[in-house]
Amino acid sequence: MKRFILLVFVALPFLALAQIPPGYYDNASNLNGQPLRIALRNIIRNHTELTYTPGLWSAYYNTDRKPSGKIWDIYSDKPGGTPAYEYTYQVDQCGANSPNAEDGCYNREHTWPKTFFNSNPPMYTDLFIVMPTDYWVNGKRSDYPYGKVGTATFTSTNGSKLGNNTYPGAPGGTCFEPIDSFKGDIARNYFYVSTCYWADSALFNSNYAMATQVNLKPWAVQMLLEWHHNDPVSQKEIDRNNAAYNIQHNRNPFIDHPEYADCIWGTGNCNPAAVANVNAGGKSISIYPNPAKDNIAINWRQYGKAEATGLEVINAQGSLIYSLDVKGLKDNAVNIPVADWPKGLYFVKISMQHEVQVSRFVKD
Secondary structure, eight states: OOEEEEOOOOSSOOOOOSOOOTTTTGGGTTOOHHHHHHHHHHHHSSOOOOOIIIIIHHHHHHHSBOTTSBBOOTTTOOTTSOOSOOOBTTTTBOOSOOOSSSSSOEEEEESSOGGGGTTOTTGGGOTTTEEEEEHHHHHHHTTOOBOOEEEEEEEOTTSOEEEEEOSTTOOSSEEEEOOHHHHHHHHHHHHHHHHHTGGGGGGSOSOBTTEETTEEOHHHHHHHHHHHHHSOOOHHHHHHHHHHHHHHSOOOHHHHOTHHHHHHHSSOOOOGGGSTTOOTTSOEEEEESSSBSSEEEEEEEOOSSOOOOEEEEEETTSOEEEEEEOTTOGGGEEEEEOTTSOSEEEEEEEEOSSEEEEEEEEEO
């Protein structure tokens, strides 16, 4: 008889969303806090340094170009909507002219302002810091910190805002607030910088509102974790991460493993031996995000020879909604689109050799 074990959802999952090379994160396994941050730094730091010109411009062909040939611009795009304008790769790249309004050209935005690392390499051309954006909106953002705008003095066509920073604990002054669809992208950029350049902190200035050198300030950590949770990893980020790896030869761990952010800056625990509700066989199911909106990532741990054979998702009424043969699946992880599923409670069932394990998630 198979044993049926009900596992309570563990808030900080172990998951893999992208095409991660085998063993890439092995040296970071079972770690938390500063040891995890240092281990990740050692994995991702020795990357290939690009040139500013033409390196970044050329890289954007693979990292930020849509199938239509248009450029992903986090300051003008409207995921799920119609942006006021779009830029064509290379054709609309900024040149000698400086437009005085939106929809002029796209240039290169240092999401962590280059002012605060004195344009030092290799940060200056790191693809996980520098993204294509509208020239005019980029100029409006300037080197202001990100934050929560109270009264906007400028609003871009996609809803990005400039104004006074009202986020609790933030210093007074002007900040820039991107739209919700890109807040998670930026948060994961910042976690990357604070991790990748941990040992290069002396290259960073100490007067940035969001960080002391490379160490994020408490108010910024709180805000960025909120952004990270409320705007989960998207397919756009997964694709960009894979493309950047092919060019720069490192990855953003917080796209591959979103739970790492909580294990370093939050209350997460990435040590499976310390996570509650793991059965005696050392197996558990993790689901991220929970509640879910567009996608869920499901990961299961197994330490013995027993192999998972099937995955099923069942709704609260007992109907089978989704099934998948997972025998031999690498990384013991799947990513499932759920945007069209009705709101409610769902159960994930993983069938193994001698038992069935179950966890649950909420579709918001």
